[in-house]
Amino acid sequence: MSVSINGLPEQAGKLKANTPVPGEENTAEMYQVLTPEGELRESIEGKIDEALMLRMYKNMLRVRMFDRKSIILQRQGRMGTYAPFEGQEASQVGSAMALSPHDWLFPTYRDHAAAITHGQMMFRVFLYWMGHMEGSISPEGKKIMPPCVPIATQTVHAVGTAWASKLKGEQSVSIAYLGDGATSEGDFHESLNFAGVYKVPVIFFCQNNGYAISVPFEKQSASKTIAQRADAYDMKGVRIDGNDIFAVWLTVKKAVERGIKGEGPTLIEAITFRYGAHTTADDPKKYRAQELLSREWREKRDPLKRLQLFLQKKGLWNEIMEEQWLKEINIQIDEELAKAESYPKSKPGDMFTHVYAEMPWHIREQQKELQNILDKEGKK
């Protein structure tokens, strides 16, 4: 794309497909079921019933509200730096909804919508971004790993859990979330190669939102698509409209079935866009035509809007319902936030726990030293 230094678009009409202007990219290249206008491109009869599509919508609405609330909290100083995902709800919610409750989930720092959908409690996610050590404990019986931060390292772990589940003879899959930037990392390639050789039940779910912080996809990769990388590893690769929750859900569902049947891994490239900044510490105006792109995607490609249009036509959505749902969601979010904000504050000495199963002498000594300092200060 061509952007002047001050961030205003010079040739907005010539933006490339991978930082797509809505309608310009080649939709034939990606699997789409529900168009941005809320029309079906293929029948979903017997696959997605009304109850399911309503849950999809409400789940997306819930995480969107969560995301917006989080940004406000960060701005108010009630939370630390936060990575927003608005715009990517269909990818995250749709993929997580296609899993079984016992499947392994490896989110990144931007995938709390997937984690929440898979069963992570919102108050835990708040805790995480507030800096509590207890912020990524998985709910009882769930296999949700803490968010991966170093980029692509989790993709090999997912191969490991998938492999272990195969050795244990279990009917479960592991899903690793990653972004387009992660596909340049060695670990991504090593994990694909390994998974391909051993045909383990793993899903690599890549949300290609066009940017690795500021670097656009065309500078990230000479491959036109991420999905085509699957060919090199002789595994199934699918490129989908990541803002179409039907396409996401159906694709991931198939990948789960393939994994369980022993047909091996799947690489999914979901084309999407983050409306906002990389994190609350980032300013996207510095590297892209933020206002234009954000507006275009919101108006023409929004994941919630298209499902809303579809539901409306089926008589499953109206403004009163939406208001009611929002009311319920906001009450829930406020409750979860209250729980997080009333959570006991971390004590300095806690930082020494859980480095090892048993605390070795040097850490014990340091913990004691800190305690002595704190005790003295307390006496003053």
Place this chain on the structure above:
Amino acid sequence: MAVISYIDAVTQALREEMQRDKRVFVLGEDVGVRGGVFRATNGLYEEFGEERVIDTPLAESAIAGVAIGAAAYGMRPVAEMQFADFIMPAVNQIVSEAAKMRYRSNNDWHCPLVIRAPYGGGVHGALYHSQSVEAMFNSVPGLKIVAPSTPYDVKGLLKAAIRDDDPVLFFEHKRCYRLIKGEVPDTDYTVPIGKADVKREGEDLTVISYGLTLHFALQAAEKLAEEGISAHILDLRTLYPLDKESIVEAARKTGKVLIIHEDNKEGGIGGEVAAIIAEECLFDLDAPIKRLAGPDIPAMPYSPPLEKFFMLNPEKVMVAMRDLAEF
């Protein structure tokens, strides 16, 4: 009690642990059909099959990372890095992931993983088959680093490492593999991680070492005994966390300390040992703490004479020991 080699102690520990616990499996390059390039996994493929003795693609980060995932799922993987030199691509996985799994999940997940790696020189391995890499990891909280020097300790410590609930880097000195033999019970036993061991009692000076150089010190001590110099020799065995109590006790015993390792001198384990002694018992010393270590050049040249100059040997060790004893 059977006398076996250092490498056979590795194999025996692996075999017994795999027989004892179905969750234990090994993975790495050439560990299966080939039985490992050093034959450390010899016979395991035949006994346990390809599902538990896994020939992986040649990708160290994936070997470590896949093992981390499997460990998180309750397995007990023993990953082999073919040479410690090749651990570098896996450092991100070891440092950023394995070491922090328990901490960042607030004890929700942990990583009972062992990474075995043959290190050290003296085998004409040149720059990329000779390095000592232990010091790169000895400031990484969450890891444990073990470097045994005798077959008895190899078996006991490897078993302890496999049963440990945290990630353990298990460094095997490759020159010791067939050179060092010792009595090893064929029964089940473990040697505790985190405990150093006095390998020789003495009065005049203390030598603190691990791995191959520990044997050089033992040999030198024999000769020095004939001169009337009595050396006290402590084998660190675990390099992280260090056994402070034993180090201080050994230093106090003679008041003269020589720390020896093959790894480069600057930034090596020896510096940390010296710092512990300085902090805890400086005024019990009768001489400056001395270090004898590999020079601060890349380990190590292929040229035989240069390799010989790089490597320590019993003679060099003896000179250093005598000098300190006579201080």
